[in-house]
Amino acid sequence: xxxxxxxxxxxxxxxxxxxxxxxxxxxxxxxxxxxxxxxxxxxxxxxxxxxxxxxxxxxxxxxxxxxxxxxxxxxxxxxxxxxxxxxxxxxxxxxxxxxxxxxxxxxxxxxxxxxxxxxxxxxxxxxxxxxxxxxxxxxxxxxxxxxxxxxxxxxxxxxxxxxxxxxxxxxxxxxxxxxxxxxxxxxxxxxxxxxxxxxxxxxxxx
Amino acid sequence: xxxxxxxxxxxxxxxxxxxxxxxxxxxxxxxxxxxxxxxxxxxxxxxxxxxxxxxxxxxxxxxxxxxxxxxxxxxxxxxxxxxxxxxxxxxxxxxxxxxxxxxxxxxxxxxxxxxxxxxxxxxxxxxxxxxxxxxxxxxxxxxxxxxxxxxxxxxxxxxxxxxxxxxxxxxxxxxxxxxxxxxxxxxxxxxxxxxxxxxxxxxxxx
DNA sequence: TTCTGTGAATAGGTTCACAGCT
DNA sequence: AGCTGTGAACCTATTCACAGAA
Numbered sequence: 371x372x373x374x375x376x377x378x379x380x381x382x383x384x385x386x387x388x389x390x391x392x393x394x395x396x397x398x399x400x401x402x403x404x405x406x407x408x409x410x411x412x413x414x415x416x417x418x419x420x421x422x423x424x425x426x427x428x429x430x431x432x433x434x435x436x437x438x439x440x441x442x443x444x445x446x447x448x449x450x451x452x453x454x455x456x457x458x459x460x461x462x463x464x465x466x467x468x469x470x471x472x473x474x475x476x477x478x479x480x481x482x483x484x485x486x487x488x489x490x491x492x493x494x495x496x497x498x499x500x501x502x503x504x505x506x507x508x509x510x511x512x513x514x515x516x517x518x519x520x521x522x523x524x525x526x527x528x529x530x531x532x533x534x535x536x537x538x539x540x541x542x543x544x545x546x547x548x549x550x551x552x553x554x555x556x557x558x559x560x561x562x563x564x565x566x567x568x569x570x571x572x573x574x575x576x
Numbered sequence: 577x578x579x580x581x582x583x584x585x586x587x588x589x590x591x592x593x594x595x596x597x598x599x600x601x602x603x604x605x606x607x608x609x610x611x612x613x614x615x616x617x618x619x620x621x622x623x624x625x626x627x628x629x630x631x632x633x634x635x636x637x638x639x640x641x642x643x644x645x646x647x648x649x650x651x652x653x654x655x656x657x658x659x660x661x662x663x664x665x666x667x668x669x670x671x672x673x674x675x676x677x678x679x680x681x682x683x684x685x686x687x688x689x690x691x692x693x694x695x696x697x698x699x700x701x702x703x704x705x706x707x708x709x710x711x712x713x714x715x716x717x718x719x720x721x722x723x724x725x726x727x728x729x730x731x732x733x734x735x736x737x738x739x740x741x742x743x744x745x746x747x748x749x750x751x752x753x754x755x756x757x758x759x760x761x762x763x764x765x766x767x768x769x770x771x772x773x774x775x776x777x778x779x780x781x782x
Numbered sequence: 783t784t785c786t787g788t789g790a791a792t793a794g795g796t797t798c799a800c801a802g803c804t
Numbered sequence: 805a806g807c808t809g810t811g812a813a814c815c816t817a818t819t820c821a822c823a824g825a826a
Contacts, residue, residue: 383770447780465671564589574653635803
């Protein structure tokens with residue numbers, strides 16, 4: 371398949387959310403213009419994004435809301451569920467563990483790991499916090515698809531090494547440090563501080 | 577000033593982190609190649625990013641670590657502190673309130689607001705949770721620079737309206753919904769679910 | 783007539799490659 | 805010799821504009 375840009379994938383995710391909202395409101399049809407308005411983009415962009423994957427609309431009419439939602443779910447790989455583990459039961463880890471939006475989209479957090487003896491054995495929204503030293507053994511028994519790394523910077527690379535050895539497919543890294551992983555493992559970095567800094571940049575330079 | 581891309585600003589934020597780490601290790605000089613390696617980019621990209629703002633390096637030598645750090649702090653507007661309020665004392669709000677990385681960079685969270693009577697009056701890492709109905713009055717008394725919106729989708733637009741009326745300069749929106757604000761207010765959307773979905777897309781299409 | 787699908791044109795961002803300091 | 809700074813070349817993403825289906 372042709373290489374699709376990350377911006378396109380992110381927009382598809384947005385469109386899907388609007389489609390689900392629209393479906394909840396009983397709408398059956400939606401135009402590229404309406405999707406664009408809600409996503410802060412243009413109708414041409416919406417059509418172009420979709421055209422990479424097929425022709426889902428009807429000329430003169432628009433798109434069937436439930437059909438397009440299904441198509442985008444398939445494109446994004448949301449037609450199945452994913453086993454997710456979370457490493458690091460700190461502030462961010464805790465927030466993510468409890469975030470309902472993940473489960474709703476089929477991302478099942480199956481375990482939380484930490485190294486702090488005071489946290490190990492406690493429960494976070496129903497999930498037992500396990501000893502991170504058991505991580506590798508657990509991965510052998512129950513392979514997982516995605517890992518969320520929310521440890522301090524110092525611990526992140528070692529955790530990633532174990533996840534990679536355990537055969538994880540993708541890593542979402544919240545630790546404020548660049549991490550090394552083989553090219554076959556998909557790594558995505560999320561940097562909260564940088565988000566705020568784009569705001570301070572904009573405030574300072576307007 | 578010339579229009580700078582968001583990617584450049586985000587990378588500057590990364591470079592700054594590496595510079596601060598290097599400074600902690602006592603390094604006095606760093607090359608674009610080293611910054612690139614740590615930031616997962618190329619030396620040409622580093623030099624190009626910096627060149628939009630000036631010539632900070634010495635040919636044949638590299639960049640002075642403390643000088644470049646100071647320059648980037650100035651560029652990003654981190655040479656001053658920002659008054660930040662957080663609306664929504666839920667999971668994400670709580671995590672953000674406690675995140676030390678913000679304060680370290682001069683983002684001072686001065687207040688947390690919520691509408692839940694059970695939360696109002698409690699303390700989150702030293703900060704009193706206030707009644708969101710007092711938000712507008714408080715903004716009159718103490719103007720703020722940045723607001724972080726971490727409410728449910730339904731509440732977000734109303735909160736944004738009040739923040740805008742209260743003269744906020746920028747909004748970081750974690751609510752899973754597009755929000756309307758005048759063009760003069762800088763709005764940045766953070767979408768956790770979309771981050772995970774770029775991973776499921778990559779897993780489904782490799 | 784309305785709105786999609788898509789080549790073509792434009793704009794924007796990244797990489798190349800080399801001149802020019804140190 | 806080593807590494808920066810930067811125009812030019814390249815590549816990628818977005819927007820335009822219009823043919824074509826409902």
